[in-house]
Amino acid sequence: MARVLIAGCGDLGCQLGTILKQQGHEIFGIRRNIDNLPSEIEGIECNLFTPICDLPEKIDYVFYIVSAAKYKDNDYYQAYVLGVRNLLKALKGHPVKRFFFTSSTSVFSQSDGEWVNEESATEGHGFSTNRLLEGEELCNESTIPSTIIRFGGIYGPGRTHLIDLVREGKAHCMENVWSNRIHSTDCAGIFAHLMNLDMQDASAVAELYVGVDNQPTPSCEVYEWLAEELNVPEVDHQEPSENSRQMRSNKRLSNERIRNSGYEFKYPTYQDGYAELILED
Template sequence: MATVLIAGCGDLGCQLGSQLSQKGHKVYGIRRNIEALPDEITGLECNLFRPICDLPDKIDYVFYIVSADKYKDIDYYHAYVLGVKNLLHALQDHHVKRFFFTSSTSVFGQSEGEWVDESSPTEEHGFSTRRLIEGEQLVLESDIPGTVIRFGGIYGPGRTHLIDLVREGKAHCMENVWSNRIHSTDCVGIFTHLMELNEQTADKVDDIYIGVDNQPTPSCEVYEWLAEQLSVPEVEHQEPSENTRLMRSNKRLSNARLRATGYEMHYPTYQDGYIELI
């Protein structure tokens, strides 16, 4: 069994750690407050934004699942650049099989509803995407084999913001704007699947994957479906201006590369995931 280090044990990190522990792996979790960790994760209480504390001698896999505390450049720099630098430095004498870095599909700048895959160009359109791309480059250019997973909009237990907006009558949607999402259970499933695939044949694991479900969907269709399921009034539709269209994500993301590895979605469409939450 493998020894796994999870940097950033929030919701996804704890779910992943618990799943891997149940499969027999030894799991360590870096967190500033380790009292919040489940029992099956051995806590390492340290701050990623400072020189890293002592790590276990044997580490096979690393999952970096850190998010910024605030929407500010300094917070994004800490979360996606400084923390990565510090951890990679601390791991330089370890023989890590693969470093998995959690990124976002926001690094894609396409905004005309076009299809996007891992080969599509990224674009720095603000400090947040600039810092994400910096973090990706640190991982991919490291001596440690690295894989970047760019997730779409994550929803699931504890992530019901859209449902709440629709239920409270506070939601409005932009016409002709595509959206892409993924259930948190599938985020964890993808992490586990790629680690197990790496154990079998490391060469089969690519350097970048898009993590979304099987069904890109116009935002208004999702909102209307939610309103119907919740038995609330229809959501207000708005025609986006050129400025709002450029500011909002509007692309169709392909998960073909991920599915080609053999991964099957627990929640392949938004209906599958949201109906359970409702």
């Protein structure tokens, strides 16, 4: 049994905590308000952006799953730099085996539809990616072993923005622009898989993973499929400007490393995930 701390225990953190509790681990979750945490998670009411309160003793694994409240530099600084720094400082003296940090594939700057993996170059091209890379650097420089997971576009229950846009006739897709996504269930599944893999053999866990499903897809193909499934009019297609290509991150992301580690996706394609969401709607 491991003692696990989940910092930023929102939707993904609660999914992860529930999975790990069912596997027999002891789970602690940090949130500003712990009233709505599931019973499987012992809440720690704490603000990560201020000097952190006392933590439970002998934490084995830490998951940092914090997101910025707003698309502003200060919010990204707090979420991906200040919070990480405060937590790493508070963990001094704990026998932490691994610190898992949630990052984003937006740090990859490629935009010509090329294949991208963990070895591909990154580039800070705005405050958001700069702050994400700062947070990654803090993890890499820490004395605690760390693993960074760069997730693509996350969808799932409560994350149905694209379905809503298509249904309401407000969606516009960009021609010849690749997109990459992952179901929230697989985000939590990857976290749990890597922690359990580390418990078996720490050398088997890499320092970096790309977290996307098996099927990079042109965005218009996804929109068209959704429109057909929802029985609504076709989505408007637009020719992207060079700026919009970059904004929409035109690349194909490979998940080969996480699959080779033994993880099996519950939702390997966007059709698998969105079909279930549409049925449940």
